[in-house]
Amino acid sequence: MSDEGGVSPEVLRMIQEAQERMTEELFEEMLRSQAHVEPDDLNVLLDVLALGITNSAWRNSCVENWHAEGRLSDGDMMRINTYTTDGVRRRLTGWTTEFGVTSASSAALEEVDGEDADVLAGRLFRWLTNPGRKLPVGMTLGELARTKEDLNEYEDHADRSLGAFVGQMEDRGVRFGLLRTACHGALACAQWWLHPTWPDRVERFVSVLDSPTDTHWGPDGAWRKKLGAEPPSVHDRGVLRATLLKAPWKLDGGAAEWITSAGIGYVQAAVSAEAPSATTSG
Incomplete structure (x- = not known):
């Protein structure tokens, strides 16, 4: 019944x-x-x-x-x-x-x-x-x-x-x-902007941009090599960090595309190992 x-x-x-x-x-x-x-x-x-x-x-x-x-x-x-x-x-x-x-x-x-x-x-x-x-x-x-x-x-x-x-x-x-x-x-949404772990994620992401051999980029930095040249607006790390922290929607289209392709949602080291993973990004 x-x-x-x-x-x-x-x-x-x-x-x-x-x-x-x-x-x-x-x-x-x-x-x-x-x-x-x-x-x-x-x-x-x-x-x-x-x-x-x-x-x-x-x-x-x-x-x-x-x-x-x-x-x-x-x-x-x-x-x-x-x-x-x-x-x-x-x-x-x-x-x-x-x-x-x-x-x-x-x-x-x-x-x-x-x-x-x-x-x-x-x-x-x-x-x-x-x-x-x-x-x-x-x-x-x-x-x-x-x-x-x-x-x-x-x-x-x-x-x-x-x-x-x-x-x-x-x-x-x-x-x-x-x-x-x-x-x-x-x-x-642990990988999204405004989550308490986001500032750590940004710091980690900005740091790996200048470390082509970092584990984030995989064996031999293969992922980094496939990305191609950085958009001009990504060059100034201080401005990039500030924009990611305060208002990521203000990134220009090319920078946003490059940053998502570079895996900002997947950086791990600076984010607490106990924090839950997520399948989406902001």
Whole structure:
């Protein structure tokens, strides 16, 4: 005998039990032990929360299909994903300030209610899906989507993702929902800009650029040799470091393409060996 959607009562029970085991305390422990993120630090929590929202509501959508189709290169994705993460982070800052969350401790999020979360989701949805939103690669979202059908597909995805984001806060409390999404960002996006390990990754990456025999480049530096000449904007290591740390979306197209080809998402030594790996890059 099955329940709704053909799912057996036993499976539904297992799902319910798994959901009940998810608590704020569990997410806090995961952030500390697996991602080396301090969940009580509001600024750090909002950083990884922005990663989780961006990955769910933007990156893991038909946008990735557009990337696979060739509408966007790897360098384009790096610039657009970091720009989008920054936009989400800015809106999180505005939202917390507006609703009185000014403490450095994330415990203040307990004072926020479900209606406040609806406000945040609405703002994020309108910004993310605005067809006139100018992307750092020079086109608008509408131009990237190309057709009304493709734009609608993305809007539907963003609506579902942000709806689920708000739904978990309505069911279990705002801080629970924020911690859950922050865990997603911290664990799935460990190679992205704004993750706490990003500064170490940048330092390591910049250092290997001038070390052609470094293990990052593989046996005999084969990977480095295949890259070809560096774009002019990569030559000044200080400027490159500053741009990668503060605003990677401001890289020119050639530099972004070269940097992603050079494997900035794969450098390892300066990033904590205990930090989780990820399959995506920002």
